[in-house]
Amino acid sequence: MLRRNPIKIREAISRVMEFAEPTDIQYLSLLEANGYYLAEDLISDHPVPPFDRSPYDGFAVRSRDTLNASSKSPKLLKVVGSIGAGQIFSGVVGADETVRIMTGAKIPEGCDAVIMIEAVKEVDVDGEASIHVRRPIESNKNISFTGEDIEQGTTLVESGAYISPGIIALLATFGYNRVPVRKKPKVGVIVTGSELLDVDKPLEPGKIRNSNGYMVYAQTMRAGGDAVYLGKLSDDFNESFNFIASSLSEVDVLITTGGVSVGDFDFMPGILDKLGANVLFNKIGMRPGSVTTVAEKDGKLIFALSGNPSACYVGFELLARPFLTALSGAKQPYLEKTTAYLGADFLKRNPFDRFVRGNLSYNKGKFIVTPLGLDKSSVVSSLAEANALIVFPAGTKGYRKGMEVEIILLESKGISTDLFGMEEKGEGD
Ligand SMILES: Nc1nc2c(c(=O)[nH]1)N[C@H]1C(S)=C(S)[C@@H](COP(=O)(O)OP(=O)(O)OC[C@H]3O[C@@H](n4cnc5c(N)ncnc54)[C@H](O)[C@@H]3O)O[C@H]1N2
Numbered sequence: 001m002l003r004r005n006p007i008k009i010r011e012a013i014s015r016v017m018e019f020a021e022p023t024d025i026q027y028l029s030l031l032e033a034n035g036y037y038l039a040e041d042l043i044s045d046h047p048v049p050p051f052d053r054s055p056y057d058g059f060a061v062r063s064r065d066t067l068n069a070s071s072k073s074p075k076l077l078k079v080v081g082s083i084g085a086g087q088i089f090s091g092v093v094g095a096d097e098t099v100r101i102m103t104g105a106k107i108p109e110g111c112d113a114v115i116m117i118e119a120v121k122e123v124d125v126d127g128e129a130s131i132h133v134r135r136p137i138e139s140n141k142n143i144s145f146t147g148e149d150i151e152q153g154t155t156l157v158e159s160g161a162y163i164s165p166g167i168i169a170l171l172a173t174f175g176y177n178r179v180p181v182r183k184k185p186k187v188g189v190i191v192t193g194s195e196l197l198d199v200d201k202p203l204e205p206g207k208i209r210n211s212n213g214y215m216v217y218a219q220t221m222r223a224g225g226d227a228v229y230l231g232k233l234s235d236d237f238n239e240s241f242n243f244i245a246s247s248l249s250e251v252d253v254l255i256t257t258g259g260v261s262v263g264d265f266d267f268m269p270g271i272l273d274k275l276g277a278n279v280l281f282n283k284i285g286m287r288p289g290s291v292t293t294v295a296e297k298d299g300k301l302i303f304a305l306s307g308n309p310s311a312c313y314v315g316f317e318l319l320a321r322p323f324l325t326a327l328s329g330a331k332q333p334y335l336e337k338t339t340a341y342l343g344a345d346f347l348k349r350n351p352f353d354r355f356v357r358g359n360l361s362y363n364k365g366k367f368i369v370t371p372l373g374l375d376k377s378s379v380v381s382s383l384a385e386a387n388a389l390i391v392f393p394a395g396t397k398g399y400r401k402g403m404e405v406e407i408i409l410l411e412s413k414g415i416s417t418d419l420f421g422m423e424e425k426g427e428g429d
């Protein structure tokens with residue numbers, strides 16, 4: 001397999017995304033659906049609230065009965081019933097009558113306003129519960145009206161939305177006991193290299209522990225995939241070929257790490273050749289992750305990522321992540337891009353597009369992104385705090401602290417902030 005000229009990352013992403021067909025639909029219970037992608041539009045089939053209701057604990061009244069009420073001459077209303085949320089007042093409220101009503105209860109027929117409990121004086125008149133109203137209340141005051149939150153027939157959430165806690169609340173509101181979602185794609189993760197030790201083994205001379213396997217597993221889960229760790233291959237071509245060929249038939253997507261470069265034991269190009277896979281690309285004009293290779297076999301993609309941890313990480317985030325997120329049914333599978341100010345100089349030349357692991361934080365009204373650790377594809381330390389990739393485009397150099405740069409957000413969690421100024425200013429709701 002020939003190493004072709006490097007292609008641009010944008011072109012690599014678009015070649016990969018051509019294969020991004022969402023998986024089949026399945027139905028899950030509402031408790032299980034959290035974190036999946038919705039597979040159909042959610043349309044309101046009834047208004048919310050479904051009936052006029054009280055937003056307060058108080059007394060439901062006919063506003064016209066209170067027209068002449070004043071503190072000097074309070075209006076006396078007779079309490080003819082008492083209802084809590086979920087209860088209905090069965091009669092019709094007549095002149096100079098009121099119903100004691102709790103938050104969430106249906107407004108009784110005849111009433112057009114609610115007076116809060118604190119605003120009235122409860123009195124006993126000849127053994128009958130009554131209230132004194134000391135000022136007039138307008139019609140329609142203190143009522144949550146039918147459909148004021150959601151009108152019937154509204155598209156609330158579109159197919160392809162990530163099912164967040166807020167969407168779970170909507171699904172529950174509309175009685176989705178079974179939720180149509182896209183299946184999570186099954187993603188096999190294989191690492192290669194005779195130097196790799198399992199996580200529970202002590203170090204030996206010349207060997208290192210396998211970190212990519214666990215990292216890619218976690219990245220796959222974050223991308224919306226269902227990761228299966230298939231194990232470690234030694235540097236034996238035939239064994240590796242057989243294992244990869246049989247693994248491919250059991251998963252939707254296969255991800256390998258290591259063995260993609262030009263070394264004596266870099267078997268992945270040969271394995272892809274022997275599989276008869278269609279190689280989409282095997283060289284990208286970027287750092288790190290230039291060796292990232294993607295091939296297609298029987299409609300399934302094989303991501304052969306670099307063995308170097310940072311190159312592996314970046315190759316995954318830029319290519320495998322949007323692909324897996326799209327397979328999982330996301331309408332918008334790409335990571336968000338924004339800008340931030342550099343927290344430190346980055347003076348290297350950038351002959352290729354460079355994606356530097358950065359930590360984004362918020363400080364004194366500005367988003368600051370700081371390059372992390374050594375900018376080498378072999379390092380693992382920079383990954384721990386990375387919540388963004390800083391984009392240094394090909395052909396640029398000499399970025400100084402304070403310059404505005406483009407960044408790709410990896411995580412919305414883990415961005416250290418000052419709570420957007422709330423702590424400093426002590427602002428409330
Ligand atoms: N002569 C050349 N040498 C190299 C080139 C090149 O173009 N010409 N490219 C370099 C670049 S860039 C990269 S990136 C690496 C890519 O190497 P491979 O993807 O083939 O990966 P390996 O050789 O298998 O391993 C590289 C490095 O990563 C360590 N590794 C591997 N797997 C794991 C794992 N699961 N967990 C932790 N660390 C892992 C491995 O021990 C090696 O140190 O090639 C350059 N060389």
Ligand code: MOO
Binds near residue numbers: 286287288289292377
């Ligand atoms: O694939 Mo290597 O940097 O280009 O890290």
